[in-house]
Amino acid sequence: GDSVTQTEGQVALSEEDFLTIHCNYSASGYPALFWYVQYPGEGPQFLFRASRDKEKGSSRGFEATYDKGTTSFHLRKASVQESDSAVYYCALGDSSGSWQLIFGSGTQLTVMP
């Protein structure tokens, strides 16, 4: 079945550092890809999505580009802030046509002042 892999369980950075969180997927066709962010005590929030090869999604300074060739959708931000500390989830829309999202295991980002 379809799956999403996030290789980093935890990332620790200082303010103004460059962020990359890796996301690779396994699915047939062109599933929609998503990034969600979860702050402590809250549910995950939609960050952005992309649904075709080379499409870039972006929001709040974060961005990711859909890459069918490498089956990746890596999250990047040029300069992180302490307020970006949260758990980030990569997800894909099930390519079988069912109405569900498949989430990765999540990456805890901690940004130190």
Add this chain to the structure above:
Amino acid sequence: GGIITQTPKFLIGQEGQKLTLKCQQNFNHDTMYWYRQDSGKGLRLIYYSITENDLQKGDLSEGYDASREKKSSFSLTVTSAQKNEMAVFLCASSLDGGNTGQLYFGEGSKLTVL
């Protein structure tokens, strides 16, 4: 805007007990979901419903029942709580499903089984 309300926020149960979580949404969304969140394992789908009275099993449905009697509400029952179980259960809704739309999540219900 709308909101997803999950009750209770914290639930403590005994081993073998049947426990029910409730979820209400005022987005008027068709599709609703229950996900389980465990540390290091991300979010795993338990049940979803694409319309009133519809139920679809996710990968983690064993040990759970669900009910969608109204468009605005979706409940989840843990049929027999497992000792030392701890998890957060997240309810979500979407207008048109996971592939084309985005999900809106509640704040979660934290389950502890003694």
